[in-house]
Amino acid sequence: MRITHLLEALQPLALLAARLYVAKVFFYSGLTKLRDWDTTLALFMDEYHVPLLSPMLAAMLGTAAELVLPLLLALGIATRFGALGLFVVNAVAVIALPEITDAALQQHMFWGSLLIGLLLWGPGRWSVDHWLLRRWIAGGDIRS
Template sequence: MTDSSSLLARAVRLWDRLSAALDALQPAAALAARVYVGQVFFLSGLTKIRDWDTTLALFADEYKVPLLPTALAAFMGTAGELVLPVLLVLGLGGRFAALGLSVVNVVAVLSLQEIAPAALQQHVFWGALLAGIAVYGPGKWSAERLVWPRLQGAATLPVTS
C-alpha cells in the first residue's frame, strides 16, 4: 500500500467516525430544535392570553390577517401558539405541529405591515427549524416513537391466506 492510499484510508476512517458521532447527536439536535421553537411560540401565546383585549386590538390594528374576522384570527393564532408547541416539544404529531406552526409563522410575517430586518431573520430561522422537523420528523427522542408503533401494531389487520 502506498503512502497516499494509506493516508486516504485513514482519512476515510476518520470521516466515518466523525459521521457516526454526528449521527449519534441527531436525536439531541432534533429535541433542541423542538424545544427552542416550541418555547418561542408558546411564550407568544401566553402573552396573548394574558391581556385578551390588547390581543384583539393588535389583531384589529397591527396584524392584518387576510380573509378572517379579527376575533377569529386572534383566537386561531393564540390557540395555535398554545397547542402546537406542546405537541412539537413532546414530539407527538411532530410533523403536524411543525407544519401548523409554519403556517402561524408565515401568517405572522405576512400580516405585519412593517417588520424589522432582525425580526424577519428570526422568523426565517424558526421557519428553517420547523421545515427540518416537518421533513425529517421529530427524531428518536419523541413521544410518537413510543405511541405510533403501538397504535400501528394494534391497527394492523391479520393477513389470512
Template sequence: MTEMIRPDALLPAPLRRAHAAFVTLAEALQPLAQLAARLFVAQVFFLAGLTKLRDWETTLLLFTEEYRVPLLSPAVAAVLGTAGEVLLPVLLVLGLGGRVAALGLSVVNVVAVLSVPEMPEPAFMLHVFWGSLLAGLVLWGPGRWSVDGGGRASARAQD
C-alpha cells in the first residue's frame, strides 16, 4: 500500500509554519465565530417572534390571508411559528440543545420562505444567509462557549 503524502509537506518550511499558525488562529477563533452566529440569528428570529406576539390579531390575519404555510391551519401555523421564533433563539443563545435549536430555526426559516410565494430577492437572500449560519451550527455545533460545549475539550485536543 502506498503512503499518502500530505499536500502541506510539499511546501517550503516557512509556508508550512505560516499555514500552521493560520490554522491555530482560525481554530482559536471558532468559539467566537460560533457565538456571533448564534447571537445574530437568534436576534433576527426572536425579534420577529416578539413582533408577532405584540399584535396577535394581525399575526393571525397574516397567517390567514398572506402566509401560505403548507399542511397546517393558519391558527396552528401562527402558534407554532411564533413559539419557535421566541423559544428556539433563547436555547440557541445559551447553546442548550444548540444543534436542535438551530435545526428547529432552520425549519422555521424554510417554512417562512415557502409560505411567502412572492418574496423579494433581497429578503430571500437574507433567508439564505440565515439558513447558512444555521446549517453551520447544526453541522458543527454551538461551540465551546455554550452550555452544550462548556468545559469540554475539543475533539481535536483529545486526539
C-alpha cells in the first residue's frame, strides 16, 4: 500500500516530465525546419513522402504543428489535443520516411508511447488544464 501511494504521488511529476520531454523534442525539430526553410522544402520534396499533401503544404503544416502543439503540452493547455496532434505528426513522420533506421524508429515509438500516455491519463495536476477543470467543477467563473 505504501509504495502505491508513493507512486501515485509521483504521477504529476512523471506526467510533467513526459509533457516537457516530448514538447522539447518536437519544438526543437520545428525550430530546425524554420531556420533552414529551403532545406526543409527540399526534404519534403525529395525524401519525406507525406500522403495526400503537397510537399509545400506538408512542410508548412508539419512545421506549424511542431512549433504550436509542444507549447500546449509544456503548459498543459488542451493537452490531450496537443498530444493527439503530435501523435499524428509522429506517425506521419514514420510513414513518410521510406527508409527509417531502427534507432530512429525506436525513438518515434518512445515518443508515441509518451503521447498515448498523455492522451489516456491527461496532463496531471501540474497543468493549466487541471487548474481550469478544478475552477469549473468548483463553480467558479474561469473568466475571472
